[in-house]
Amino acid sequence: MSGPNEKTNLRPYEAPTVELSSARADDPGAVTSKFITLLPRIALALACVTLTVHAAHTGLGLGHPQHDRLIDEWLYNGLMVGAALACVLRAITGTRNRLAWGILGAGVLSWSAGDLYFTLFLADEATLPMPSVSDALFLAFYPAAYAGMAILVKRNVSEFHASLWLDALIGALATSAVVSAFLYDAVSVTIAGDTLSVLTTLAYPLGDALLLALVVGLLGLTGWRPGATWAIIGAALALSAGGDVLYLYRAANGTYVEGTILDSIWPASVLLLAIAAWRRPDFNDVRLEGTRIMAMPALFALIAIGLFVIDQIEPLNPLAVGLACGTIVALVLRMAVTLHENLKMVAASRGEALTDALTGLGNRRKLVADLEEQMETVRADAPLILILFDLDGFKRYNDSYGHLAGDALLARLGAKLRAAAAPYGEAYRLGGDEFCAVVSAPPDHLERVLESAAVALRDSGEGFVVESSYGAVAVPAEADSPALALQIADQRMYARKEGRSSPVREQTRDVLVRAMHAHQPELTTYAGGVAAMAIAVGRRLGVEGEALDEIGRAAELHDVGKVAVPDAILDKPEALDEEEWAFMQRQPLLSERILNGAEAMRPVARLVRSTHERFDGTGYPDGLSGEEIPLGARIVAVCDAYAAMTSDRPYRPAVSRDRALRELRRSAGGQFDPRIVNAFIAELDERGHAVPTDAASDDRDSYVREVAGHLRSALDQQSTHA
Incomplete structure (x- = not known):
């Protein structure tokens, strides 16, 4: 009032x-x-x-x-x-x-x-x-x-x-x-x-x-x-x-x-x-709360009982007795309501104990309980797959934008993962930036399930990219208990994480790519395609882990030195004169110098320096030949040459793919390593002559295929032994 x-x-x-x-x-x-x-x-x-x-x-x-x-x-x-x-x-x-x-x-x-x-x-x-x-x-x-x-x-x-x-x-x-x-x-x-x-x-x-x-x-x-x-x-x-x-x-x-x-x-x-x-x-x-909540109804019930006792000694009027009976009936209803409310509280407490408060997903306790229950009823035509995720780039996002923004991002990603997993199973948050999904899907749907879950845990914006590393395990084909399944998935997830770029290298790469985009926007798209193909060729040749990542970064950033080259030279439609050509030959050294400015990029700088060497020793800047040229630089040279020939340039139009391949074969042993050329052509044939345009996307696709293939192999072995 x-x-x-x-x-x-x-x-x-x-x-x-x-x-x-x-x-x-x-x-x-x-x-x-x-x-x-x-x-x-x-x-x-x-x-x-x-x-x-x-x-x-x-x-x-x-x-x-x-x-x-x-x-x-x-x-x-x-x-x-x-x-x-x-x-x-x-x-x-x-x-x-x-x-x-x-x-x-x-x-x-x-x-x-x-x-x-x-x-x-x-x-x-x-x-x-x-x-x-x-x-x-x-x-x-x-x-x-x-x-x-x-x-x-x-x-x-x-x-x-x-x-x-x-x-x-x-x-x-x-x-x-x-x-x-x-x-x-x-x-x-x-x-x-x-x-x-x-x-x-x-x-x-x-x-x-x-x-x-x-x-x-x-x-x-x-x-x-x-x-x-x-x-x-x-x-x-x-x-x-x-x-x-x-x-x-x-x-x-x-x-x-x-x-x-x-x-x-x-x-x-x-x-x-x-x-x-x-x-x-x-x-x-x-x-x-408090004793009064139950004490007062009990007191009134005692009053009603007291009236009944008095009625036995000296009969009371029917109205008083009827109202006393109504009091007891209301008390019985109150007890029923109290029991119902207590059961709801118990159910709510159980739900809170099994639910992550931030995202509303099940927590680790619920994951273990669900796994134990589902492992008893799993079918061969719909095997159980546990996928464990750990976010990459989230700590940086959290430090940059604050914990409230970080919590909002986790809630948003959790909702997306729930929607992605819903057709096949259930999503969970295990704590921090770790998520999990347990799905039951036919073997021929594994790629779709893995890809949709990984896409759900991906977000990007101005100055940040958050995605996930993950490991998957077939249950019970590879693990016969929830603890073992989580352990195996965790090992595979961290193996994937360690095979990717370090956060420092990622940050440096982002800065340099933005600089390239500001100078010549088309460079970033072009470099992304070269990087994707270089990673694919490197993987075909048995390169993996950190070395494969360095090849991708070298392919993506090998032209970063062009930010120091005047546009008049880069965009000149006629042939370069002797002075301009000499300036262009300094571009690998400029790229190396820029990359050497960051400690994490120095292995990449070494590859970039040699991307214009020739297999026969007539290239620049060092005149290296054969195996003296780093393998990564030889791979980037082939991929870059093919991309350059099949792209429009200020001084000539793009050539056809067949003509570009003929030129690669003709230059094998001279400008290019024949083994690299053969691996490149084989990879291109396998892809139906479709060149990937994004290295990260191609890497993700390859990993999805790799994980799905491994899971199918484990399931096949289980069915064979059965």
């Missing part, structure tokens, strides 16, 4: 720590504003003093008898009307819960008007009409109290759990049962007259029973942790209903006497409502 006291940041009931004398004498507006802020609290304080006077007079008999009418009637009515106006004023000036306090204020105002009407027109009557105008005004309080409380609950209790609704119902039924047991017989003997009189007589105990039930139900909805504001509201309504119940009981027994402490209960209840209205809001959040 809010209102004029918000800007003072007061604790409940705390007077503002401001001195009116501290305001500037020439600023009467400031004094007025502070006085208005203080006014509601001053009024409530005066009302509390007045209530104390009223209670002292009615309870202790203080004061002269000649003051009885003044205190019992006018002081009483003044308190009632003042509290009602305080609630209405709160609704007018506040910003939160205005409708609720407006309805509650209207209800209290109606009640106060009923008291005032009774004092003015009915107090001296020998026989009271039934019903009277006062009855109508009194009874109007009940629906207003119900509606106002319902609105307050709706707007200030954020969550409504099924168990709390049942707690509220248990408390309400038990309270109603006690009220019925206490009041039913006493009220029933006073019921007489016409239908309207009977209904009016019954309306009071029913309204009070419902009001008490509402208060107890409200406490249940807050998880029995109401907070100060709810507690004050509940106490106010409970006092009102309790006072009514006690009054009805005494009136029915003929023991009610006007001017006793009982008469102070009603102004005390409405004053508590006014205090609650002007408090700062402090409605507690609902928490389903």
Whole structure:
């Protein structure tokens, strides 16, 4: 709730720590504003003093008898009307819960008007009409109290759990049962007259029973942790209903006497409502925890059982017994709901124990459990394949963009891997940047499965590339336990990772490729095709690991020295003159010098220096021949020559593939190593004369074929032994 006291940041009931004398004498507006802020609290304080006077007079008999009418009637009515106006004023000036306090204020105002009407027109009557105008005004309080409380609950209790609704119902039924047991017989003997009189007589105990039930139900909805504001509201309504119940009981027994402490209960209840209205809001959040959650329903169940015991000793009225039975039924439902919620919590805890919180994928524990279960039912036509992934480039991405961006990337990659694995199996995150997939796919689908999973764990952007190294194992063909399967897959994954470029080399390569692209964009596409073919030829000749990677990098960067060659020379359509040709012959040395600037690229620089040597020793810059020329440089020379002949140049158009191959064969033994030429042609024939355009992509494709072939071999051996 809010209102004029918000800007003072007061604790409940705390007077503002401001001195009116501290305001500037020439600023009467400031004094007025502070006085208005203080006014509601001053009024409530005066009302509390007045209530104390009223209670002292009615309870202790203080004061002269000649003051009885003044205190019992006018002081009483003044308190009632003042509290009602305080609630209405709160609704007018506040910003939160205005409708609720407006309805509650209207209800209290109606009640106060009923008291005032009774004092003015009915107090001296020998026989009271039934019903009277006062009855109508009194009874109007009940629906207003119900509606106002319902609105307050709706707007200030954020969550409504099924168990709390049942707690509220248990408390309400038990309270109603006690009220019925206490009041039913006493009220029933006073019921007489016409239908309207009977209904009016019954309306009071029913309204009070419902009001008490509402208060107890409200406490249940807050998880029995109401907070100060709810507690004050509940106490106010409970006092009102309790006072009514006690009054009805005494009136029915003929023991009610006007001017006793009982008469102070009603102004005390409405004053508590006014205090609650002007408090700062402090409605507690609902928490389903603590002993109170079970202790309170148990207490109400004991009350119901106690009523059953009393009924055996002295029969109670059917309404009280029925409400007690309802309490027990509601308690049984509460136990069922509690059991259901506990089972859900256990299932949720089990799910959390088996789920990676960041990606929502299964974790290592779930992977092991799933593997153990699936290994018992694996079929020969759909073998089980475990693929273990480790991200390459993720640490660099994380360091560059921060952990939040890194977490977002992991979540994105995890979702992509889940989608890729879904047709065949399930994806997992084992922790850090390690992922896993367990798939069951026909042997002829292995390439498709491996490729789609690897593509899922690949992302790139300005200044970063994140992809994965992976190892795969056939289960149970190669491993008969989850632990062994993970160990083998891990070894194969790291063998793949170690065979790829180091992170430092990758970073350097990225910088140089961007420099080449900025100088001549077509160079990067051209160099990518040369690199892809050089790797393929090197692999055919038995080169692997770091040496194969160096060949790919040399092919990709062998023209990096061209960034220092003037465009006028590179793009000249006519033949170069002697000076220009001499400058072009320095390009391998320029490339070597650039690459030697990075320690990780020095093995690549050595190959690049020799890419323009000739097999017969007539090349440049060192005049090396035969086996003196590094194998990688000889491979790059053949691949570069073929790419150059089949590409358009400023000084000539591209030649056909057949003519380029004839030229390679003619130059074998002279410009090129014959063994390299033969390997190149064989590789080209195997590819249907299609030259790869990207070294990394070609390397990935080759690895996919290699892994799939190995898995099929393992599966074939298993079926043979079987």
